[in-house]
Amino acid sequence: MRGVLHSVLRLFIAMCLGFLVPLQVSGEARAVPMTFTNGTQFINTAGDAVHGHGGSMIKVGGYYYWFGENTYPGGPFASIPIYRSTDLHTWEFRTSALTQASSPELRNAGVYRPRVVYNARTGQYVLFVRKENFPAPMTENMVAIATSPTVGGNYTYQRSFRPAGYRSFDMTVFRDTDGQAYLVSTTNGQKDLTIFRLSPDYLWVAARVTTLHGVRREAQSVFKRNGVYFMVTSGTTGWNPNQQKYATASSMAGPWTGLANVGNGTGYRSQVTYILPIQGSRTTTYLYMGDRWAQPSGGMHNDSTYVWLPPRFPSNTSLTMPWHPKVTINADTGVVWGSS
Numbered sequence: 001m002r003g004v005l006h007s008v009l010r011l012f013i014a015m016c017l018g019f020l021v022p023l024q025v026s027g028e029a030r031a032v033p034m035t036f037t038n039g040t041q042f043i044n045t046a047g048d049a050v051h052g053h054g055g056s057m058i059k060v061g062g063y064y065y066w067f068g069e070n071t072y073p074g075g076p077f078a079s080i081p082i083y084r085s086t087d088l089h090t091w092e093f094r095t096s097a098l099t100q101a102s103s104p105e106l107r108n109a110g111v112y113r114p115r116v117v118y119n120a121r122t123g124q125y126v127l128f129v130r131k132e133n134f135p136a137p138m139t140e141n142m143v144a145i146a147t148s149p150t151v152g153g154n155y156t157y158q159r160s161f162r163p164a165g166y167r168s169f170d171m172t173v174f175r176d177t178d179g180q181a182y183l184v185s186t187t188n189g190q191k192d193l194t195i196f197r198l199s200p201d202y203l204w205v206a207a208r209v210t211t212l213h214g215v216r217r218e219a220q221s222v223f224k225r226n227g228v229y230f231m232v233t234s235g236t237t238g239w240n241p242n243q244q245k246y247a248t249a250s251s252m253a254g255p256w257t258g259l260a261n262v263g264n265g266t267g268y269r270s271q272v273t274y275i276l277p278i279q280g281s282r283t284t285t286y287l288y289m290g291d292r293w294a295q296p297s298g299g300m301h302n303d304s305t306y307v308w309l310p311p312r313f314p315s316n317t318s319l320t321m322p323w324h325p326k327v328t329i330n331a332d333t334g335v336v337w338g339s340s
Contacts, residue, residue, distance in 0.1 A: 034089030077111040103157035141167035170218035239295035241266040270307035280334020
């Protein structure tokens with residue numbers, strides 16, 4: 001009888017383990033929704049402020065990598081720090097993509113708007129920045145590039161240039177779904193926006209694609225949704241906030257629509273820097289990343305804070321952006337919502 005009881009007990013335990021083990025193996029990790037309060041800074045895992053100012057993000061594997069601007073007191077370039085996160089809230093400093101020691105060209109320089117795109121043909125990550133002489137007047141008006149075989153490593157500085165001979169002020173880079181990449185520069189004394197097609201290795205400008213004349217915009221960010229290209233920009237009022245606007249097109253070559261307002265008259269006291277797609281298991285949400293610059297209130301560059309908001313799309317070619325004091329992000333599902 002005792003042997004029978006032991007056999008039954010062993011069978012019962014085995015059945016329990018048979019149910020439990022598959023649940024443990026097949027169950028996938030879920031990101032916990034994280035809430036960010038607008039107008040504040042992120043603090044990294046070492047307890048320091050995250051300097052993602054003027055920055056952008058790229059997702060590689062399960063991590064979002066944030067490239068930003070770090071300056072010395074008074075404004076000269078210090079570094080392009082790289083942070084990474086799985087949930088878009090808990091940020092770990094990895095390294096600096098560039099520092100003043102990366103090239104003599106970067107000493108006593110102004111370096112802004114870091115943008116990274118991956119080139120599948122070459123296996124290289126290509127970092128673009130706006131490069132200026134420092135301090136003002138900013139008359140160098142160049143784009144500089146650096147490369148790395150890994151997204152979170154030290155980048156090798158390559159060179160600076162004026163795209164196709166154009167003086168380039170603010171700039172961004174957009175990689176399309178077909179692998180073609182574009183440089184979008186504020187040109188003609190900040191009066192125009194010019195779109196350039198990059199070479200297959202992303203290291204050169206292949207051709208000018210089109211120019212949006214007389215728009216007087218900067219801080220441009222491009223994203224693609226349901227086959228429609230959106231370009232979100234700010235006005236050219238320096239550090240002072242202004243009305244953010246957007247245009248759409250069915251091709252990077254245009255024609256682009258006229259500019260329409262998005263957000264309130266000051267972009268909720270922020271300037272757009274990047275529109276990040278958050279692709280999750282349930283949906284893809286686009287996140288407005290804005291800088292609330294500290295300079296208008298007498299602060300230093302690194303004192304600037306962030307405004308993140310989820311835009312809405314009333315139609316396939318229209319964009320709205322209500323204000324929310326807080327934004328909650330579930331990086332696993334892609335669901336993002338605002339709250340008070």
